[in-house]
Amino acid sequence: xxxxxxxxxxxxxxxxxxxxxxxxxxxxxxxxxxxxxxxxxxxxxxxxxxxxxxxxxxxxxxxxxxxxxxxxxxxxxxxxxxxxxxxxxxxxxxxxxxxxxxxxxxxxxxxxxxxxxxxxxxxxxxxxxxxxxxxxxxxxxxxxxxxxxxxxxxxxxxxxxxxxxxxxxxxxxxxxxxxxxxxxxxxxxxxxxxxxxxxxxxxxxxxxxxxxxxxxxxxxxxxxxxxxxxxxxxxxxxxxxxxxxxxxxxxxxxxxxxxxxxxxxxxxxxxxxxxxxxxxxxxxxxxxxxxxxxxxxxxxxxxxxxxxxxxxxxxxxxxxxxxxxxxxxxxxxxxxxxxxxxxxxxxxxxxxxxxxxxxxxxxxxxxxxxxxxxxxxxxxxxxxxxxxxxxxxxxxxxxxxxxxxxxxxxxxxxxxxxxxxxxxxxxxxxxxxxxxxxxxxxxxxxxxxxxxxxxxx
Numbered sequence: 001x002x003x004x005x006x007x008x009x010x011x012x013x014x015x016x017x018x019x020x021x022x023x024x025x026x027x028x029x030x031x032x033x034x035x036x037x038x039x040x041x042x043x044x045x046x047x048x049x050x051x052x053x054x055x056x057x058x059x060x061x062x063x064x065x066x067x068x069x070x071x072x073x074x075x076x077x078x079x080x081x082x083x084x085x086x087x088x089x090x091x092x093x094x095x096x097x098x099x100x101x102x103x104x105x106x107x108x109x110x111x112x113x114x115x116x117x118x119x120x121x122x123x124x125x126x127x128x129x130x131x132x133x134x135x136x137x138x139x140x141x142x143x144x145x146x147x148x149x150x151x152x153x154x155x156x157x158x159x160x161x162x163x164x165x166x167x168x169x170x171x172x173x174x175x176x177x178x179x180x181x182x183x184x185x186x187x188x189x190x191x192x193x194x195x196x197x198x199x200x201x202x203x204x205x206x207x208x209x210x211x212x213x214x215x216x217x218x219x220x221x222x223x224x225x226x227x228x229x230x231x232x233x234x235x236x237x238x239x240x241x242x243x244x245x246x247x248x249x250x251x252x253x254x255x256x257x258x259x260x261x262x263x264x265x266x267x268x269x270x271x272x273x274x275x276x277x278x279x280x281x282x283x284x285x286x287x288x289x290x291x292x293x294x295x296x297x298x299x300x301x302x303x304x305x306x307x308x309x310x311x312x313x314x315x316x317x318x319x320x321x322x323x324x325x326x327x328x329x330x331x332x333x334x335x336x337x338x339x340x341x342x343x344x345x346x347x348x349x350x351x352x353x354x355x356x357x358x359x360x361x362x363x364x365x366x367x368x369x370x371x372x373x374x375x376x377x378x379x380x381x382x383x384x385x386x387x388x389x390x391x392x393x394x395x396x397x398x399x400x401x402x403x404x405x406x407x408x409x410x411x412x413x414x415x416x417x418x419x420x421x422x423x424x425x426x427x428x429x430x431x432x433x434x435x436x437x438x439x440x441x442x443x444x445x446x447x448x449x450x451x452x453x454x455x456x457x
Contacts, residue, residue: 007447008042011408017058021046037070037419041404045411050077052428055416063416064433064440066369066423071217071247072272074334074367075325076428082276082324089320095312102319109326110274110284113255116264117284121293122314126246126271127155129281130209132308133267134159136283137207137240139292139306147185147198147208147239151215151392154244154269159184164215165396189220189392192229199237207240207266212257216420217247219370220392221363231263240266240289246281249273251338251424252366254329260366273329276321279312334427338367341429345369348438353382356445359455361385370422371406373398374455381457402452409447413440 003009012019022043025032031039038044045057053076055065065077075082089102107120123129134146146159150168154160158180162173172181185205188194199205208230214221234241243265245256250273253260258268267285274280283290291297298305312318329335346369349362361372361382372387374380375397387395398421410417415437417423448454 003042005405005451007405007409007412007451010412012042014061014412015043015045015057015059018046019043021058035070039419040407045416052076052078053426053430053433061411061414063411063414064429064436066415066417066425066437068424068426069277070272070418071251071424072275072277073426074251074273074338075276075328076426077277079276079325079328081328082321085320085324086278086317089316092316094317095315100314100316100319102316102323103314105323106314106319106326109323109330110270110282113250113326113330114258114268114284115255116258116268116286118287119290120282120284121290121308122319123271123281123283124279124310124312124315125155126244126269126281127157127160128310129246129269129271129283130154130160130242130244131157132306133242133269133283133285134207134209135306136267136289136292137242139303140289141206141238141240143204143206145183145185145202145204145206147187147195147205149187149189149210149215151189151220151396152209152211152244153216154209154211155246168393189215190223190226190388192226192233195230196233199233199239205237205239207242208234209242209244209269211247212243212245212261212263213248213252213365215392216370216396216422217424218365218368219420219422220395221365221387223388227257227261227263231265234266242267242269244269246271250326250329251335251368254335273325274322275318276323276325278315278318278321280315280318280322332427335367338425338427338429341434342367342369342425345425345434345437348434349441350382350385352438352442352445354457356442356449357457358382358445358449359457360445361387363387364422367425368422369425370395370420371398373403373406373421375399377455402448405448405452406444409444410440412447413443415440 022032047055048058049056056062111117150163153164158176161176163186170186212227245268248257249270271281292306346362353360359374359380362369364370403421
């Protein structure tokens with residue numbers, strides 16, 4: 001697989017086993033992958049094992065991991081305490097088809113960190129959680145519409161499948177019914193006046209859902225007071241506030257973004273860290289709203305209960321892993337350590353961009369980072385970059401071919417970060433990881449500059 005790019009050729013020469021596995025996978029999976037964000041040209045790495053902040057591919061190459069199980073691994077790979085709990089649960093059985101003690105302990109751990117969780121319903125994923133939260137909101141209010149913010153990701157079901165990376169005008173993406181898309185009100189992030197106008201104008205809005213630190217886990221950040229103002233507006237209009245904490249829950253703060261911001265939502269959606277690296281999600285929030293899943297409440301108050309099955313809801317292995325993970329987060333400085341690493345990493349990456357003369361910037365908050373790749377060639381200073389001053393389309397404008405080549409160059413240097421152009425940080429990332437990451441970025445920028453026209457300072 002020869003190319004006219006030294007970066008691509010270097011990557012291919014280092015990863016023959018991944019290439020062979022990708023060729024096999026192509027016979028089964030569309031694009032040879034099982035998750036869109038793993039799409040890499042000519043192919044992505046295949047990982048054999050992981051531990052702490054590192055993972056090893058099928059050829060034995062080691063990487064500092066900022067994919068982090070798509071954000072699920074706040075404690076890094078194979079935390080020993082979590083592994084013991086999983087093994088104990090596994091010895092008892094993988095699926096009872098009955099209620100069990102693990103799910104009760106899991107719910108207690110959630111409520112301990114997130115007091116707004118008066119009642120909890122477990123699901124198998126974050127997408128299922130946002131779908132159920134939306135249905136609860138409509139049933140509770142008797143209204144039909146859901147308001148969302150452009151660039152905010154809430155899973156892949158029909159109401160959420162547009163306005164994230166494209167179709168910002170609200171038109172449906174392929175396979176989504178126009179009638180479904182018409183029941184979604186798309187709003188601009190950070191435009192609190194636009195929200196107020198929408199709530200005044202449309203009395204059919206049942207709930208507003210948002211990522212509380214901004215779209216894509218903060219890639220398009222929200223102004224500091226925006227969520228507080230949004231909470232006041234929704235209360236004023238009798239509209240529910242749903243915080244999608246699938247990404248932020250137990251990451252930006254032990255109590256999630258609501259703990260960080262001091263704002264109490266009506267409903268929260270959870271996944272990722274919730275299940276300690278195993279599949280699992282949840283809807284948590286006000287008891288009177290969650291009563292729409294309750295058999296006795298429906299009988300007593302004469303309403304039709306929302307039907308909610310799910311073969312893997314509160315699976316005992318996920319429950320055991322999640323309970324121990326949340327217990328560790330509650331009793332340690334895991335969130336603080338990861339956030340401190342993030343501050344230092346972002347600063348050192350911006351120093352690198354300034355030193356190499358590349359008009360890119362690293363930004364983010366708490367335990368994450370994003371790379372502003374300046375796809376429109378703006379005049380910026382990495383050392384004083386303010387993402388809140390950038391339109392959301394500019395923050396999202398990462399040239400796809402250049403981003404792909406950046407990922408390959410970083411993999412050559414021993415760093416794996418997400419296909420969205422950023423990464424998540426765990427409590428296990430350390431000084432060696434920091435040094436390796438900064439060196440990999442400097443090498444990657446140098447390699448890219450030899451092949452591509454990068455925006456210059």
